[in-house]
Amino acid sequence: MLDSYLQLAVAETFLQPTGPIARAQLDHLNYVVILTCIAIVPALVALPLILFRYRRKKAGDRYRPNWDSNLGLEVAMWGLPIVVIFLMAISLWSITQRLDPYEELGKDPLEIKVIGLDWKWVFLYPEEKVAFVDELIVPVGRPVELEMTSDTVMQSLRISALVGQIYAMPAMTTKLNFIASDAGEARGMNTQFTGRGMWRQKFLVHSVPTDEYQQRIAEARQSPITLNEQTYAILAQQGTAEEAKTPLGITVLEGPLETQGTATVVAERDVPVGQGIAMRLPEPKIFQRVLARYKTGVPMTPETQPGSPSYDPAKASLPPLTAVRMEM
Amino acid sequence: MMSNPTPESLHPGLNLGEEHGEDHLEAETSVFGFWVFVMSDLVTFGMFFAIFAASSAPMWMAGGPGPKDFVDIGSIAWQTGFLLASSLTSGMAVLSLKERHAGEGASRGRLIFWLLLTAVLGFGFLYREIADFVSMAQMGAGPTRSGYLTAFWSLVGLHGAHVTAGLLWCLTIVVGVLVRGVDKRWKLALLRWAVFWHFLDVIWIGLFTFVFLGGLI
């Protein structure tokens, strides 16, 4: 019932799961709710009864001013929460281990590198040599592994209907593994506050059948826009994906914000409002070079740090991987 | 303003003798309170230690100098010597209160002598420490060079700042004792200061072991 009321235009919650992990999380939520109720419902029911029975006017000879302990009651008071928490701890342990976001969910996961920027996400498909801004396309049934970093302040990438969230942090990588079982769309977003455009930092996850996936990748390979150092520097400027389109030379067609057409009408560089940007990715190492930016031993300056108000794309070059002087 | 002493409200281990009743109780409260503050301060040091430990791997050195490049173990040995010796002399200062009835000329002179000796040793420590910092800065191992050096400077610097405060306190007590005599108030100040000074010694042993020796190994 709650689920139907909370129906959103696009799946934005794990109450409408489109993958096995979110489904397991929903089941666990239900389990936790029921188990907790065992401990709290008695208290909630008891309070009004006690207030009624022992209200001053009517307490009468039930009044026992010096009653302050009872061994049996004491055992029950400690025992009930202990039992409930013990049961919950067991399930917490097992499900936390089972739903490890770092664990690959099968052989040959689709590896996608994610860079968080102010206020957009860049998804790199190094094997396919394509990239998308604010658009994630995954084939149904194939495990996916996101490897994330941020090229500005800390962010948190959440795809509720599929898996949940993990932070993306500069100079570090984190992982999120999931699998989409149903075709359809889900909303992903950054949930960590990063400044004025943070609530626009949302993207659509298209879970599509394999053939459609191949087709979309093929379309993206035809994109006139290439993700390279120059275009990356433009993307790294503060602004939403929408605001980055004009500097990238994309004409934005007028249309409703929530248009969810095909992902990649890019041949004429014309896309509807709200649509992600598909790009070619001739140099897949760009993810590693973004990480390398913070590991050269040369301090960042306001001009070179994306997210800084003085960031200047002309001065912010990505270092070669050979410049890295800090190794794990 | 003191409540009556109850056996269970007396802190074990810090008793200074029973002969002074209310003064004794005030000393208890005052010194115990300072102990509690020192525990809190210890947590502050613990946090800086923790950050240092988390920043000690080569990757946090950002290609900059590591401990082997700048730790001058000879200088550290001097600093350790100064500080340990000053701890001893500070103990002698406290003991000189016990020897005779405080306030008499000889006892006060002795107290001031030990306090000043402690201060000289403390200044010796600080001098060596600052000289080390200066030479580190000159060789490009300043605190802004890397996360590791930031943590190093801050941790060692925090201790140095405490030593500076301790020295200031020590000299204040010297002046106080000269101006007002060895009265109850300055005795209490001396007891608290002594706790502080020994505490800094203990911290230094941690620094010596984990930061300097640990860094060189």
Next chain:
Amino acid sequence: MLASLFGRLNWDSIILVKEFEDPDLQLLITSGAAAAIPLGGIFLVLLLWYLKWWKPLLGWLTSVDHKKIGVMYIIFSVVMLFRGVVEAVLMRTNQAVALNGGFLSSDHFNQLFTTHGTNMIFFVAMPFLIGLINVAVPLQIGARDVAFPKLNSISLGLTGAGGFLITISLLIGQFSTGGWTNYPSYTGKLVNPGPGVDYWITAIGLSGIGSTLTGVNFAVTIYKMRTKGMKFMRMPLFTWTALATSILLIFAMPPLTAACVMLGLDRYLDFHFFTNDQGGNLMNFINLFWMFGHPEVYILILPAFGVMSELSSTFAAKRLYGYTSIVAATMCIAVLAFFVWLHHFFTMGQSTTVNAAFGIATLLISIPTGVKIFDWLATLWGGRIRLNTTPVIYLCGFLVLFVLGGFSGIILANPTLDYQVHNSLFLVAHFHNVIIPGTLFGILAGIHYWFPKMFGFRLMESYGKVTAWLWSIGFVITFMPLYPLGLMGMTRRTVDYTDPAYVPLMLVSGAGSLLLGLAFLFLIITFWRSIVNRKQLVTPIGDPWDGRTLEWWTPCPVPEYNFAVLPEVDSRDAFHTAKERGDAYAPIEKYEDIKIPSNTYFGLIIGILGCGLGFGLVWYMWWMAAGSFLAALATIIVYAFLPEREQVIPAEEVRRVDENWRREARETYGVTRDDEITEANKGLARPDVVPG
């Protein structure tokens, strides 16, 4: 020359000047509303000058009397609460209409949630509780004052300095936009070079030092200053929770201070603690912050638990059920508080084993908490509950709503569920659900309960009850909708949204916030009407609620020295026992001179210099920062040389006051609990004739 004198402060930093040059209606209205506090402060100063009330005001500000200091903490908190509530109403009403854009700009909204959080935690909840602890604890343990009265005054000064800085940021410059947690690298120098973050660092740093010292002070007070016979296991529960909170303050504030200093070093001196580059690590800040932040949660909630323990037993006219259990549970919580900090960032990518371990540790806390809830219910069981009193409404609201807050806390403790609801409105609903019905209800009930001890007269029950109901209902309407919204995926800290599905619940929540605003208004009205009618509400004999603990064994208002003769204690509810024996107000033979410390400017000076230090740092006015610091150092040294001034109240004077009080108590007929909330209640409780 002049430019360097003012650092980076210029005319445009002053909001009103900026407003004048570039009028912006929205900013004017919203910042104008918030700026009411500093402007009100200036007005107040002028008014005091006009009325020549400087002397009594200085008398208060320089006081070292724990009761006056407590009252000042509480007044300070009420003022800051005003600001917090205004901000809350602004944010919630904005979100109610924020589909595709509300009436607030994002920059303004970002400051609002940052100041709201910082303000409510550090300058409302903490000083409120510290105020109550100041007022009640020395009385409860039968002491004349705290262990270090001067230090107490310094703590207040430092808290005031922090409050000054967060308040002045409304008029000059702006506050941080990084949320109350202020995570780098968002708050690093590269991304946020402005003065906002520096305001946060200085305000939190200064008040944090004050809080640490308060913790030391009260731990020592409770440990060393208990009256004869007041064994640990005879202490009132509020004192126990004050002890637990003091211990938490002592050990949990240093990580925050350290984090502030480190962030400051990063920003001022280009250090690399938390920077992206050069081997900085922002995760260290997050760990430090929550090593403080989680114990902080219990710093806030434990004293409220203590108040609830006092209330349940007093207003059910019954011994507290399970004293030992509650004490054990309190100490369990205090210890466990240090081992759960990681649950604030399950999503940082650490191993699942670590997450699961911290998740289970978090679950463990709900065991002692649950036990306490059951204990309070059992305390009410078999009592004679006075449902017509304000504190009981708070108590019941607490028991119901806090349980629900614990419920959502258990959900959040599951890492796998936290992956979903972290950073969402579900989390916002959860922590408001524990802080409002827990901490705030505890505070408001505590103020109502101890008000006669502070001022000598009761608060009006009629207004008090309306206030209590408004807080409860307003809370439910405002925050319950945020749970489903969070589950629907709505994130916290969003100025607007694009999904129409959020609108209905957002409207409900916005309406609820107006009720909370009304609740605050009624709180003020309660104070105001009660002050106007104070003559009818006086309770000079000092025991308006048929209290059980020592603080009620003093006249109202309480004399400076608290107890003419320190009471001896031979049981848990010592005053109650004495009343049963019938010798509570029996004459005393022997009185002695009482020495109490005189007023001192020490705390006031340190507070003012703290303001200077903070303001100088924020605006790069180095002369001011360095000058204030050196002056503070000099003040400390100078005070070490100034003679301790004490005031001696002669035994005869003590005898006169005390004998009058005892005689009056013996000669007054007193009221039963039936007339408790009538004008007949002069603070003397008469035993009930129990039917049957």
